[in-house]
Amino acid sequence: MRKKAYYLCRSQEARIIFKAGKSHDGYFDCAHLCAQTEQAIELFEDNFTSTAVAAFGFDNAPGHQKRAEDALSAQNMPKFPKLWKPGKCKMCNGVLPNGEPQDFYYADNHPTMPGLFKGMKAILEERGFKEEANLRAECPAFTCQDPRASCCCRWILFNQPDFIAQKLALFELVESHGHIAFFYPKFHCELNFIEQSWGAAKYHYHRLPLTHNEAQMERNVRASLDAVDLLKMRRYVYFIQLRTVVPTNSNSDL
Numbered sequence: 001m002r003k004k005a006y007y008l009c010r011s012q013e014a015r016i017i018f019k020a021g022k023s024h025d026g027y028f029d030c031a032h033l034c035a036q037t038e039q040a041i042e043l044f045e046d047n048f049t050s051t052a053v054a055a056f057g058f059d060n061a062p063g064h065q066k067r068a069e070d071a072l073s074a075q076n077m078p079k080f081p082k083l084w085k086p087g088k089c090k091m092c093n094g095v096l097p098n099g100e101p102q103d104f105y106y107a108d109n110h111p112t113m114p115g116l117f118k119g120m121k122a123i124l125e126e127r128g129f130k131e132e133a134n135l136r137a138e139c140p141a142f143t144c145q146d147p148r149a150s151c152c153c154r155w156i157l158f159n160q161p162d163f164i165a166q167k168l169a170l171f172e173l174v175e176s177h178g179h180i181a182f183f184y185p186k187f188h189c190e191l192n193f194i195e196q197s198w199g200a201a202k203y204h205y206h207r208l209p210l211t212h213n214e215a216q217m218e219r220n221v222r223a224s225l226d227a228v229d230l231l232k233m234r235r236y237v238y239f240i241q242l243r244t245v246v247p248t249n250s251n252s253d254l
């Protein structure tokens with residue numbers, strides 16, 4: 001297996017040099033982002049007191065919205081017991097109405113169904129939905145709308161508090177360290193200082209002489225990123241705040 005070429009300098013920065021493409025490092029996905037975020041958290045915690053809380057803002061991109069491999073999800077759940085894993089690992093426990101954990105798998109020493117996924121029917125019965133457990137697995141095209149409707153097993157599970165509370169992998173990671181995670185608004189780069197920082201770095205890069213090999217290109221990339229220093233980033237944040245501040249003492253509806 002090809003060794004990853006990107007690297008992190010943990011004690012100094014959380015920047016990653018990632019060479020995208022099939023024949024290089026692959027494509028930067030949510031797992032890469034989580035790994036980088038973990039490094040950024042460590043860096044923050046190494047440099048600030050234990051009571052300091054960081055706010056991590058991310059672009060609202062589909063690739064950033066993945067759930068953990070073992071996350072709760074009613075999607076694709078079979079109705080009846082089956083040897084089933086939604087991803088590379090078993091689904092984590094749910095929460096019963098009494099607050100107890102609910103294991104979605106039969107024990108490995110179960111006499112007739114060792115290690116099988118219980119299925120939506122049994123999961124609902126254990127939660128007290130005895131009649132609803134006999135509903136069909138899913139409405140046609142899963143077009144259910146009303147959260148209170150008891151129309152199909154999947155929709156009922158989909159609206160269970162523990163399923164609703166399932167967070168994104170990125171948010172779970174940040175919040176597990178006691179910090180705050182948020183997304184910048186979609187399609188509003190004027191409100192996102194990350195985009196402005198990228199724009200400034202790209203502008204700097206285009207003004208540098210043409211490169212003739214990978215080493216020169218990497219050097220220029222680093223120089224362009226370094227050109228967007230902390231002061232510039234703070235300036236972008238400041239101007240965004242100026243744009244979005246709404247006067248609190250105004251009677252205007254605007």
Ligand SMILES: [Zn+2]
Nearest residue numbers: 139144151152
């Ligand atoms: Zn339904």
